[in-house]
Amino acid sequence: MTSPATITAPPTPAVEVTGLSRHFGPVRALQDVSLSVPAGSLTAVMGENGAGKSTLMKILAGLDSPTDGTVRVDGDDVRRFDPATLLSRHRVALVPQELALAQDRTVAENIMLGVEPGSRSFPNRRRMDEQAAALLTRLGVRVDPRRSVNQLDAATQQLVVVARSLARQARLVILDEPTSILSPAESERLFEVIAALRADGVTMLYVSHRMPEVFALSQHIHVLRDGRHVAHWPTADVTPDQVVAAMVGRELAGEFSRHEPPAPTASGTPRLRLRGVCGTGYTGIDLDLAPGEVVGVAGLPDSGRVELLRGIFGADPVDGGELTLDGEPFVARSPRDAIDAQVAYLPGERRQQGILPTMSVADNINALTLHRRQRFGLLRRRALRGDAQSRSGDLRVKTSTVTQGITQLSGGNQQKALLARWLSIEPRLMLLDEPTRGVDVGAKAEIYRLFRTLAGDGVTILVSSSDLPELLTVSDRIAVMAAGRVVGVIPAAEATEEKVMALATGANTIKEKA
Amino acid sequence: MAQMTAQAAPPPVAPAPRTPSPLQRFLHAREASTFLALVVLFALGTLLAPGFLGTNNFLTVGQQIAQIGIMAIGVTFVIINAEIDLSVGSIYGLGAVVTGLLMTSDIAWPLAALGGVAAGALAGLINGMMTVGFGIPSFIVTLGTLSVYRGVTLLLSGGAPISLSGNDPNVAEFNLLGQGKLFGLLPMQLVIFALVAVLGAIVLSRSRYGFNTYAVGGSAEAARLCGIDTGRVKIAAFTLSGTLAGLAGVLGLSFLSYVQGVTGTGMELVAISAVIIGGAALFGGSGTMLGTVIGVAFIGILQNILNLRGISSFWQTVATGAVIILAVAADTWLRKRSGRR
Numbered sequence: 001m002t003s004p005a006t007i008t009a010p011p012t013p014a015v016e017v018t019g020l021s022r023h024f025g026p027v028r029a030l031q032d033v034s035l036s037v038p039a040g041s042l043t044a045v046m047g048e049n050g051a052g053k054s055t056l057m058k059i060l061a062g063l064d065s066p067t068d069g070t071v072r073v074d075g076d077d078v079r080r081f082d083p084a085t086l087l088s089r090h091r092v093a094l095v096p097q098e099l100a101l102a103q104d105r106t107v108a109e110n111i112m113l114g115v116e117p118g119s120r121s122f123p124n125r126r127r128m129d130e131q132a133a134a135l136l137t138r139l140g141v142r143v144d145p146r147r148s149v150n151q152l153d154a155a156t157q158q159l160v161v162v163a164r165s166l167a168r169q170a171r172l173v174i175l176d177e178p179t180s181i182l183s184p185a186e187s188e189r190l191f192e193v194i195a196a197l198r199a200d201g202v203t204m205l206y207v208s209h210r211m212p213e214v215f216a217l218s219q220h221i222h223v224l225r226d227g228r229h230v231a232h233w234p235t236a237d238v239t240p241d242q243v244v245a246a247m248v249g250r251e252l253a254g255e256f257s258r259h260e261p262p263a264p265t266a267s268g269t270p271r272l273r274l275r276g277v278c279g280t281g282y283t284g285i286d287l288d289l290a291p292g293e294v295v296g297v298a299g300l301p302d303s304g305r306v307e308l309l310r311g312i313f314g315a316d317p318v319d320g321g322e323l324t325l326d327g328e329p330f331v332a333r334s335p336r337d338a339i340d341a342q343v344a345y346l347p348g349e350r351r352q353q354g355i356l357p358t359m360s361v362a363d364n365i366n367a368l369t370l371h372r373r374q375r376f377g378l379l380r381r382r383a384l385r386g387d388a389q390s391r392s393g394d395l396r397v398k399t400s401t402v403t404q405g406i407t408q409l410s411g412g413n414q415q416k417a418l419l420a421r422w423l424s425i426e427p428r429l430m431l432l433d434e435p436t437r438g439v440d441v442g443a444k445a446e447i448y449r450l451f452r453t454l455a456g457d458g459v460t461i462l463v464s465s466s467d468l469p470e471l472l473t474v475s476d477r478i479a480v481m482a483a484g485r486v487v488g489v490i491p492a493a494e495a496t497e498e499k500v501m502a503l504a505t506g507a508n509t510i511k512e513k514a
Numbered sequence: 515m516a517q518m519t520a521q522a523a524p525p526p527v528a529p530a531p532r533t534p535s536p537l538q539r540f541l542h543a544r545e546a547s548t549f550l551a552l553v554v555l556f557a558l559g560t561l562l563a564p565g566f567l568g569t570n571n572f573l574t575v576g577q578q579i580a581q582i583g584i585m586a587i588g589v590t591f592v593i594i595n596a597e598i599d600l601s602v603g604s605i606y607g608l609g610a611v612v613t614g615l616l617m618t619s620d621i622a623w624p625l626a627a628l629g630g631v632a633a634g635a636l637a638g639l640i641n642g643m644m645t646v647g648f649g650i651p652s653f654i655v656t657l658g659t660l661s662v663y664r665g666v667t668l669l670l671s672g673g674a675p676i677s678l679s680g681n682d683p684n685v686a687e688f689n690l691l692g693q694g695k696l697f698g699l700l701p702m703q704l705v706i707f708a709l710v711a712v713l714g715a716i717v718l719s720r721s722r723y724g725f726n727t728y729a730v731g732g733s734a735e736a737a738r739l740c741g742i743d744t745g746r747v748k749i750a751a752f753t754l755s756g757t758l759a760g761l762a763g764v765l766g767l768s769f770l771s772y773v774q775g776v777t778g779t780g781m782e783l784v785a786i787s788a789v790i791i792g793g794a795a796l797f798g799g800s801g802t803m804l805g806t807v808i809g810v811a812f813i814g815i816l817q818n819i820l821n822l823r824g825i826s827s828f829w830q831t832v833a834t835g836a837v838i839i840l841a842v843a844a845d846t847w848l849r850k851r852s853g854r855r
Contacts, residue, residue, distance in 0.1 A: 347739060
């Protein structure tokens with residue numbers, strides 16, 4: 001490994017952060033962080049959830065101000081931390097994880113918002129469309145600027161946000177986990193856009209958990225841990241293992257090793273059996289899941305895998321077909337039915353559908369077992385707190401007290417708290433949608449290990465994910481869905497990313513999106 | 515190897531789990547800012563308003579806030595559910611008129627009072643069923659029923675005021691609800707308000723229904739996926755809100771022995787203001803009964819001080835409105851500063 005001293009830094013770094021700290025009361029989100037981003041480079045910032053990446057990016061975009069320290073952009077000290085100043089004066093733009101576009105407006109209106117040609121009150125619509133089209137062409141994005149944003153898929157919306165930052169002549173673009181909502185094919189499109197930006201000399205800061213893309217795109221890697229800057233290398237001089245070690249501060253013992261599939265229970269009753277199951281977005285699904293089996297569901301985001309899980313759980317109606325659970329007919333008309341049958345469901349949209357955002361960690365964990373802790377119709381708060389403590393302890397949820405608000409936890413810890421919630425009903429079947437989306441490596445490894453333990457105890461797990469390496473790691477078998485159907489089931493031993501992708505995309509060539 | 519040395523340093527964060535002191539816990543409680551504002555107002559009253567400090571004056575204030583307070587408790591449940599109930603002022607009038615009509619038809623007062631409360635419950639149930647059943651915002655539903663229930667109340671009363679004669683022993687007993695004093699000291703209305711508030715606080719903080727209320731208000735979809743019947747939780751909140759508004763109306767009738775079709779107009783805004791001043795967010799999922807009670811007391815004391823200073827009731831209306839804006843602005847500012855949500 002090369003020490004930073006041997007790197008010849010370019011004369012003026014695009015961004016220079018010195019001694020930056022951000023404290024929230026007693027919590028130190030950032031402590032004395034110093035780093036520099038060479039002009040024209042793509043620099044990756046990595047770290048576990050809660051390491052301080054988001055805080056750092058927010059400060060750089062003017063959404064938060066530091067408690068201490070300085071930020072210099074192109075040699076110019078940032079004095080006022082607000083988005084308008086950073087954008088118009090320092091030309092820094094953020095492409096956030098959660099896309100914030102005006103959904104009912106056109107692509108052009110979104111891109112040119114605030115910098116409309118013509119008068120501000122009555123913009124020249126034709127010139128606006130032209131300018132937006134020019135920007136999109138520069139990025140190699142083919143989309144009609146007159147289309148309404150709500151007709152676009154998430155990937156294209158994200159590219160619209162990138163185009164919007166260009167419309168303001170941003171010289172530094174911050175990409176915060178840009179691929180977390182994208183399919184592999186969509187990610188490729190984003191990478192092409194990133195290449196186009198680099199060719200234009202735009203400097204980029206790139207936050208991601210995904211090693212392959214960081215190594216493919218970046219020239220420098222910085223690692224934050226527990227609010228401190230702990231390591232920095234030129235990408236060429238480091239291996240993924242070293243980066244992971246710096247992020248977690250420990251070696252992950254035998255991390256994502258594959259495991260032995262369980263011995264097939266000969267002639268045993270399947271835990272879940274689907275025959276000809278159909279609903280909105282999927283049809284004719286036949287699938288058998290054995291007790292203690294982990295089955296992955298792969299497919300593009302519109303393949304119907306998300307809807308299938310929701311249907312089984314009773315979150316949306318199933319229109320037809322037969323379902324049996326341990327040999328008994330099973331139809332969940334509502335989530336309540338599924339929960340009563342010890343079926344768990346972890347939604348992919350953690351913030352909107354998973355957490356109870358205004359409640360404490362304890363309340364979030366206990367949401368399904370309140371009835372067990374009632375006396376004379378009243379909840380026994382102390383007993384419930386005890387339950388939450390032991391459950392969060394089991395899954396190593398990092399929280400100062402369980403009475404803390406759930407939103408104060410990092411994404412990975414929120415996800416662990418939600419898993420703790422679902423484990424409280426001693427599930428027979430767990431339906432998990434994107435279980436590690438926005439979760440850091442350390443927590444990811446813990447979650448994978450948890451799956452193994454659960455499967456060992458006979459719990460059946462159906463995991464839907466857009467993260468192929470994840471499915472290859474955790475699954476005994478992978479069911480590939482395309483256009484609402486299961487187009488193939490591959491045993492783990494024979495599965496490769498190429499095989500899965502070939503199946504997932506093969507049937508989809510006809511209805512390619514614009 | 516410089517970086518690796520840095521890595522070996524002990525992790526800086528993750529301090530030992532701190533148990534916040536009672537004072538810190540208080541300062542972080544959502545009600546803290548409202549309570550501090552109440553203290554300031556109290557001090558101002560003591561300094562500026564002659565006759566402010568005194569048991570009699572406080573009991574008068576208690577008497578005056580009881581009806582709004584009972585209403586605000588129901589509204590708190592609705593607002594935590596991320597809904598709104600604009601019709602409580604009309605339901606107040608409806609409850610009073612229904613009971614008044616029953617009383618003038620010589621129905622025994624307990625039944626007559628129950629009739630007014632039941633009318634309120636029914637009105638609230640209809641609000642809830644329409645909001646959930648049609649899937650339209652409760653702002654619209656209750657804006658509609660604000661007018662519908664007022665119309666029904668006017669139709670029932672035939673536009674003429676209803677007066678209860680104090681010579682009737684049935685009426686005399688009924689009037690104790692609004693005019694009586696427990697132990698010859700505590701206004702009965704204040705006692706009823708206190709009972710309702712304590713019950714409301716227990717339901718909200720210690721029952722499964724209260725838990726579900728916060729869950730549904732914070733994120734209806736997440737609550738649904740936890741197996742909570744979100745529609746039922748909301749309908750129950752509207753029913754409770756209607757019931758308590760009806761009860762407040764019955765107390766109002768008992769207090770004045772008099773009701774007309776327009777009684778209670780505008781009370782919904784005062785009740786909602788009290789809940790908001792008490793720290794509940796209109797986005798739902800947050801708010802407490804203690805906060806609401808403090809909010810109600812705040813409005814009551816403010817009006818009392820203005821009364822004692824001889825300031826016109828028109829100015830009181832202006833002041834109440836200004837205070838809502840100030841309260842929410844101050845709370846937002848404090849939360850931003852302390853980095854809380």
